[in-house]
Amino acid sequence: xxxxxxxxxxxxxxxxxxxxxxxxxxxxxxxxxxxxxxxxxxxxxxxxxxxxxxxxxxxxxxxxxxxxxxxxxxxxxxxxxxxxxxxxxxxxxxxxxxxxxxxxxxxxxxxxxxxxxxxxxxxxxxxxxxxxxxxxxxxxxxxxxxxxxxxxxxxxxxxxxxxxxxxxxxxxxxxxxxxxxxxxxxxxxxxxxxxxxxxxxxxxxxxxxxxxxxxxxxxxxxxxxxxxxxxxxxxxxxxxxxxxxxxxxxxxxxxxxxxxxxxxxxxxxxxxxxxxxxxxxxxxxxxxxxxxxxxxxxxxxxxxxxxxxxxxxxxxxxxxxxxxxxxxxxxxxxxxxxxxxxxxxxxxxxxxxxxxxxxxxxxxxxxxxxxxxxxxxxxxxxxxxxxxxxxxxxxxxxxxxxxxxxxxxxxxxxxxxxxxxxxxxxxxxxxxxxxxxxxxxxxxxxxxxxxxxxxxxxxxxxxxxxxxxxxxxxxxxxxxxxxxxxxxxxxxxxxxxxxxxxxxxxxxxxxxxxxxxxxxxxxxxxxxxxxxxxxxxxxxxxxxxxxxxxxxxxxxxxxxxxxxxxxxxxxxxxxxxxxxxxxxxxxxxxxxxxxxxxxxxxxxxxxxxxxxxxxxxxxxxxxxxxxxxxxxxxxxxxxxxxxxxxxxxxxxxxxxxxxxxxxxxxxxxxxxxxxxxxxxxxxxxxxxxxxxxxxxxxxxxxxxxxxxxxxxxxxxxxxxxxx
Numbered sequence: 266x267x268x269x270x271x272x273x274x275x276x277x278x279x280x281x282x283x284x285x286x287x288x289x290x291x292x293x294x295x296x297x298x299x300x301x302x303x304x305x306x307x308x309x310x311x312x313x314x315x316x317x318x319x320x321x322x323x324x325x326x327x328x329x330x331x332x333x334x335x336x337x338x339x340x341x342x343x344x345x346x347x348x349x350x351x352x353x354x355x356x357x358x359x360x361x362x363x364x365x366x367x368x369x370x371x372x373x374x375x376x377x378x379x380x381x382x383x384x385x386x387x388x389x390x391x392x393x394x395x396x397x398x399x400x401x402x403x404x405x406x407x408x409x410x411x412x413x414x415x416x417x418x419x420x421x422x423x424x425x426x427x428x429x430x431x432x433x434x435x436x437x438x439x440x441x442x443x444x445x446x447x448x449x450x451x452x453x454x455x456x457x458x459x460x461x462x463x464x465x466x467x468x469x470x471x472x473x474x475x476x477x478x479x480x481x482x483x484x485x486x487x488x489x490x491x492x493x494x495x496x497x498x499x500x501x502x503x504x505x506x507x508x509x510x511x512x513x514x515x516x517x518x519x520x521x522x523x524x525x526x527x528x529x530x531x532x533x534x535x536x537x538x539x540x541x542x543x544x545x546x547x548x549x550x551x552x553x554x555x556x557x558x559x560x561x562x563x564x565x566x567x568x569x570x571x572x573x574x575x576x577x578x579x580x581x582x583x584x585x586x587x588x589x590x591x592x593x594x595x596x597x598x599x600x601x602x603x604x605x606x607x608x609x610x611x612x613x614x615x616x617x618x619x620x621x622x623x624x625x626x627x628x629x630x631x632x633x634x635x636x637x638x639x640x641x642x643x644x645x646x647x648x649x650x651x652x653x654x655x656x657x658x659x660x661x662x663x664x665x666x667x668x669x670x671x672x673x674x675x676x677x678x679x680x681x682x683x684x685x686x687x688x689x690x691x692x693x694x695x696x697x698x699x700x701x702x703x704x705x706x707x708x709x710x711x712x713x714x715x716x717x718x719x720x721x722x723x724x725x726x727x728x729x730x731x732x733x734x735x736x737x738x739x740x741x742x743x744x745x746x747x748x749x750x751x752x753x754x755x756x757x758x759x760x761x762x763x764x765x766x767x768x769x770x771x772x773x774x775x776x777x778x779x780x781x782x783x784x785x786x787x788x789x790x791x792x793x794x795x796x797x798x799x800x801x802x803x804x805x806x807x808x809x810x811x812x813x814x815x816x817x818x819x820x821x822x823x824x825x826x827x828x829x830x831x832x833x834x835x836x837x838x839x840x841x842x843x844x845x846x847x848x849x850x851x852x853x854x855x856x857x858x859x860x861x862x863x864x865x866x867x868x869x870x871x872x873x874x875x876x877x878x879x880x881x882x883x884x885x886x887x888x889x890x891x892x893x894x895x896x897x898x899x900x901x902x903x904x905x906x907x908x909x910x911x912x913x914x915x916x917x918x919x920x921x922x923x924x925x926x927x928x929x930x931x932x933x934x935x936x937x938x939x940x941x942x943x944x945x946x947x948x949x950x951x952x953x954x955x956x957x958x959x960x961x962x963x964x965x966x967x968x969x970x971x972x973x974x975x976x977x978x979x980x981x982x983x984x985x986x987x988x
Contacts, residue, residue: 272979275495279987283594287535290542298548300348300424302341310340323419325478326458334386334416341422342371342384345433348424352432353384355392355414356577357439358449359399360860362749364580365439367394367414368432389435390416396441400863402856404445411442417450420577423547436577445853449751452848453573456758457481459846460618463765464642468623470772470783471638477621481758482738483575485750486566487582488557488610490598491533493987496979497596501879506872507600507665507747510879511961513968514606515982518560525558530988533563536593540565543585549578558674559607560985569615569738572754579612579750599747602668604981605961609669610746616757617738618642628737634691637787644692644791645768646739647682649760650732651801653842654680655822655833656760657732657741660752662830662861664868666745671825673808676731676742678825679816681803683730689804696795699788729807752857759848768794827865828947834858862943869950869957873931876957880928880964883977888921888967891975917970924963931956 304323308316318330319337345353354366369388375381396412414437425432439448446452457480464479497503502510519525529537537554544551553566565586570578583599590597602609619625626642633639650657657680661670669675684692727733731743744753768790775786800819805812816823824830833839835858843849849857892914899909934953940946968976 269974269977271495271499272983275493275499275979276983276987278495278594279493283532285535285593287539288542290538293545296542297545300426300546301548302344302422303548306344307337307340310344311336319418326419326461329390329418331386334390336386338384338386338389341389341433342382345422345424345431346371346382349426349431350424350433351430353388354425354432354434355394355416355437356434357394357414357437358576358580358749358751359439359447360402360449360857361400362449362747364584365394365399366432366434367392392437394439396439396447399439399447400860401441401447402859402863404441404443404447404852404856412439412447413442414439417454417573419454419571420574421548426543426546445856446849449749449755450573450576452755452853453576453751453758455848456755456762456846457573459762459848460758460765463762463769463846464618464626466769467641467645467765467772468638470769470776473623475622477623479618479620479623479626481572481616481618481754481761482569483572483750483754484567484569484615484738485575485579485744486553486564486611486613486615487579487586488562488564488612488746489586490559490561490603490610491536491563491590491595491988492561492598492603492984494591494594494596496984496987499979500984502872502875503596503598503603506868506875507598508603508668508872509605509981509984510872510876510957511884511964511968511978512605512981513965515980515985518985519558519607522558524556524560524562527556529554529556529563532593532988536589536595537563537565539593540585540589543589544578544582547578547581549581557608557610559604561604561988562608562610569617572616572750572758576749576751576754583747601663601665601745601747604985606981607985608674609672611669611675611742612744612746612748612750614741614744614750614753615735615738616741616754618761625737627739629688633688634694637784640691640695640791641768641787642765643684643688643734644794645761645764647692647801648767648794648798649764650680650682651798653756653760653763653839654801655824655830655836656756656839656842657743657753658822658824659830659833659861660756661743661745661748662824662827662865663745663748664827664865664872665747666743667826669745670743676729677807677812678743678830679807679813679821679823680731680743680801681807681816681821682739682801683727683733683804684802685726685734685804688734689802692791692795692799692802695788695791696799727804727807730803731807755848759843759846762846763842826951827862828944828951831858831862831865831947832944834861859943862947866939866943866946866950869954870935873935873953873957876960877928877931877935879978880924880960884964884967885921885925887971887975887977888917891971892917892921894975913970917967920963920967920970924960924967927956927960927963931960 304320315333315336318333321327322329352368352370354368356366359365371382371384372380373383392414394412394414417436417438420436422433422435425434438451440451441447460481461479465476468476541551550568552568555564557564586597617625617627629639630636671678733740741753771790772786775781834854840851840854843854844851896914899911902909940949
């Protein structure tokens, strides 16, 4: 079937309405967490002493009792089989950024001609996938295959439902035989431990005796596009690269801002409701759904959870969005920039830290100037981002995110911190000698008697900042929509642990000297941080050229692409940061540079090959066909005596000639031997990307010259607007 046939068939099916079996929704209170092996379910099925031991491990990080594993495994097996499961799977998150699963059956022969269900403590706690077949950045050679998955009991096991069978999924960490982290989860857990150690030091100085385990929390907003599957199957670039490599912009895009928060299309809302039902069953606390800025773009957002669980849930969100989209005749696009000329997609990570006894440690309260504990923790954030902004930038550096960051739709590639008017004023007072007051929230009178007077916050929000304080948390807006949130969370936890250790060291030294009490010591330490690191704070327009000039004056790194950003992972101070807090060793960190760099190179290579294939296989033939047909029709018209304008044929011929030369240049670049030096390979692929952009420009101009029934690819107008 040709591309045109697929296009027209897709439009016909959309017009008729696709037949999708829709289950009536069940009450959320009935289904929430029903497919999760939660603590209440454990309490029902486990002996009291085993339950209390496991609960202590989950809630405090205490060492897991090895004797408990066998009992837990048996209870988990019975619960899972009772819910229709036939297999169990160790679920882990390799450095591909995707989710990996190793499935094994509960059942084995009983030597009597039948089967028996078994699930041992060892099978629960450990499995052995092939460690050399996943990206490892040199940590494992091909002949060094052994790796282990280890049960992470702090993230609950769950049932994954499919049409003809269910699977018990067990979240696990993935490490090599020699102990190096080969996954995204292990560094999150290590960084959480580092954050807990450092935060405890500071809280003890404030006189706290009872301190529950401290962890970061995460609420990751997920933006995505939906395209009818018929259009998707007719676009090789969407199928293999996740983004359109060609496509002329439609007459109408997002310039009217009419899609943002508009009425959700009925077919899309049915899809959203099924996504939510499935996520509710898995205990994912979905809160928000709405149309995003670009046509065809939408958002889903959960409530905050501890970062480790939120990271696992984010992987589930991406998986289920794609699965349910297919059922409803859509393709869900998670790429950061699937369509040129309209907004791309991010995954804003709302990050905070706290615990059960002291609460949210980044909540300023009503009088931030008097909340010394909050000011210390907030100052630690300022120091951390200033010192290690390049780490945050590197952890969101992907080929997809390069198309989004720095544009007037997403945070700039320069890392900065937005505090808002109220906090900026408080910290300015501290810098000048001491804070005596905070700007107050006011009332907003709309001027209509029937409408209530609204409370107005003491400061505005700033959507142009990559790292913005939003009332009781920071929003890291630079994370890409297709990314795991694990690496950004690990980076935030680690730099925060480092800054809290710095603060604790300084406060302890000041108090030991006997020259200052706690309040005076806090004033001195915070003022010192602001004096040295205050340049990272910026409350203005992050999209403006003036800010880039100002950032350069402040000596803030501007790392616009992967080529500049990823090498930061090899810097000595970054390696020392991660090693100091036992999050990633030097070799583990270097492996990330190798893996992420190779992923960038491979992504551009795939896209370049696709450009050539699509051009030669469909675009060039369509252009030649139309040029021939048009030339023939013009000639026949002139024979009949009409005077015809031949400039469209000449224009098309010129575009074909121009594009052929660019394709030849791309093929020449692809034929060259791959550079062994990764930094050189990164730079060469950026040069290749520039040639691809030139080809796109020529092809997009070509699309405007060729009739719709001849052009072989679904258009932007169809993909973005036909739902």
